[in-house]
Amino acid sequence: MNNADILAKSLVDLGVDTIFGFSGATILPVFHAIAEHDIKIIVDANEQSCAFAAGGYSRASERVGIAVVTSGPAITNTLTAVADAHADSIPMLVFAGQVAQTRLGSDEFQHINVKSVFADAAKKVVLVSELQNVEEVVKDAYYYAKSGKPGPVVIDFPFDIQQADGDYQAIDPIRFRNKYDEERHLGENQCRQFYDLLKSKKRPLLYIGGGLNSEAASNRIRAFNRRFGVPSINSLMGKGVLNEKADWALGMLGMFGVPSANLAIQKTDLFVAFGVRWDDRVSQKVGESGLEADIAYFDINPKKVQEVRFSREPKFSFIGKAEAALDDLLNYAEKYDIRLDIGEWQKYTLQLKQDYPLNFNRQAPAIQQAEVLELLSGYITENTKITTGVGNHQMLSAQYLITPSPKSFLTAGGFGPMGFSLPSAIGAHHANPNTTIIAIDGDGSLLMNLGELFTIGKYQLPIKVLMLNNHGDGMVRNIQHFQHNGNFVGTRKVTDVAFANVAEEMGFVFHQTVRERNQLKEAMENLLSASGPAFLEVMCDVDEILYPRIPAGQGYDGMILGPYMDKSDPK
Numbered sequence: 001m002n003n004a005d006i007l008a009k010s011l012v013d014l015g016v017d018t019i020f021g022f023s024g025a026t027i028l029p030v031f032h033a034i035a036e037h038d039i040k041i042i043v044d045a046n047e048q049s050c051a052f053a054a055g056g057y058s059r060a061s062e063r064v065g066i067a068v069v070t071s072g073p074a075i076t077n078t079l080t081a082v083a084d085a086h087a088d089s090i091p092m093l094v095f096a097g098q099v100a101q102t103r104l105g106s107d108e109f110q111h112i113n114v115k116s117v118f119a120d121a122a123k124k125v126v127l128v129s130e131l132q133n134v135e136e137v138v139k140d141a142y143y144y145a146k147s148g149k150p151g152p153v154v155i156d157f158p159f160d161i162q163q164a165d166g167d168y169q170a171i172d173p174i175r176f177r178n179k180y181d182e183e184r185h186l187g188e189n190q191c192r193q194f195y196d197l198l199k200s201k202k203r204p205l206l207y208i209g210g211g212l213n214s215e216a217a218s219n220r221i222r223a224f225n226r227r228f229g230v231p232s233i234n235s236l237m238g239k240g241v242l243n244e245k246a247d248w249a250l251g252m253l254g255m256f257g258v259p260s261a262n263l264a265i266q267k268t269d270l271f272v273a274f275g276v277r278w279d280d281r282v283s284q285k286v287g288e289s290g291l292e293a294d295i296a297y298f299d300i301n302p303k304k305v306q307e308v309r310f311s312r313e314p315k316f317s318f319i320g321k322a323e324a325a326l327d328d329l330l331n332y333a334e335k336y337d338i339r340l341d342i343g344e345w346q347k348y349t350l351q352l353k354q355d356y357p358l359n360f361n362r363q364a365p366a367i368q369q370a371e372v373l374e375l376l377s378g379y380i381t382e383n384t385k386i387t388t389g390v391g392n393h394q395m396l397s398a399q400y401l402i403t404p405s406p407k408s409f410l411t412a413g414g415f416g417p418m419g420f421s422l423p424s425a426i427g428a429h430h431a432n433p434n435t436t437i438i439a440i441d442g443d444g445s446l447l448m449n450l451g452e453l454f455t456i457g458k459y460q461l462p463i464k465v466l467m468l469n470n471h472g473d474g475m476v477r478n479i480q481h482f483q484h485n486g487n488f489v490g491t492r493k494v495t496d497v498a499f500a501n502v503a504e505e506m507g508f509v510f511h512q513t514v515r516e517r518n519q520l521k522e523a524m525e526n527l528l529s530a531s532g533p534a535f536l537e538v539m540c541d542v543d544e545i546l547y548p549r550i551p552a553g554q555g556y557d558g559m560i561l562g563p564y565m566d567k568s569d570p571k
Helices: 003-013 025-036 047-059 073-087 134-146 159-163 174-180 188-199 215-228 259-264 302-312 322-336 343-355 369-377 392-400 421-431 443-448 451-459 474-483 499-505 517-529
Strands: 018-021 040-043 065-069 092-098 124-127 152-158 204-208 232-234 249-252 270-274 294-299 316-319 384-388 436-442 463-469 510-514 534-539
Touching (some): 003 025, 003 134, 018 025, 040 421, 047 092, 047 451, 073 092, 092 159, 152 159, 188 270, 188 322, 294 302, 302 316, 369 392, 369 463, 421 436
Parallel strands (some): 510 534
């Protein structure tokens, strides 16, 4: 068979039943081969959305999302979504059409050097040549994307190579899985060292990142805290890993983190970090002036662990899968009946959680985004997955929504591209067709990939879109409020466009705009009970300010609670 057929057959061998793509001349052999092998092709409105959808598929499942696009501008269109997946360690494959081998490096129509485009934005870029076995390339890339620190792999597939004959050998995918299935464990001495450190401290704090955002890792960290009850905080990407209703779960840390998490970190004497990148959105980092706690660090990325070892000198570190390390620690604790004496610290952090609940202006004339999300949180179940765009609605969603399980809060963390919510919801639906998918977006972010309303309507996907429309780019407006004396340049978007009407034209069976607070609860229930595509637009306060917030360059002690959470403020 030709190499396009071999690619499609290899995907079938890997269990792939859905891809996200946009056709074009240089990828047509692959498209036709995929269709002939009964793999579903979801055609998004543009190539960026194809790759976002593939990323959403991966984020919402344990499988690898696949995007298939053509050459030239299709390549550059996918760059943002690939960079996003790379920043958040999301496995994904992108198959890109390319001009014939003989025309590489020329000024051929729609030719671009794929490797140079993705050099710093992908885990790996592969240019397929006539010397390579396409079956091996595809199956190896699938498992390489999932291995170690996961990430996107881009496969550059010249048109003539697609059409050339190749060898299909029906290689068992387990060969490639075993190639990368390296699992390291803690020895007894290491477990003893860790527990000696943990037992020597009175105020330990667990910090949970996206590296634990899987069912297996979530089960283990929850089991760890059922035994020990160590106060725990999470990054944006770690949301859903912890049982957020537990007394020991303090919430999200960071620039827009919740008060209890941002206050607890200032008092800890042992910071135990699992699967985190130590990025700038967490503001001040442990190990810097003012946060002189000891550190224990678990991560699968050797480069990051070495960096932390050099810069922060952790007392304990481990390179490998966090769930494997947690298994070892749990078994050791059971074997030697390990117990902690941290009762006063547990009482203190629980009091923080009770004394500093989230709050907003409940007397505001206009609807607040925070109140919409607080309302929505009461309807979320184990069968709900949330996607967000990027902006204030994203941070408010992370603050107010109680997500009960891992892989249920899908958001763009490290790269922060607007336009993420709708296409990632499409991917999440196809990974979990029996799950309720709610795509939350602001008007600015939704406009970035508005065409995905058409995709949702075209396929009649039962995705529920909640648009919080404040006619402005809220997060940037907040910065302008604090740093530019309220000079809102380029962030006011007054328009009479009724987005609910747009959704109706795109095929949404439920579509409503809410302008008054007394309409909100009924409209929310109608959105959530609707069958088929559903769209609710809520008109919100353009002047709402996101709190808490830590100004750029300041530490956690500079957190601004705002007038509705700060007990020292008479408001």
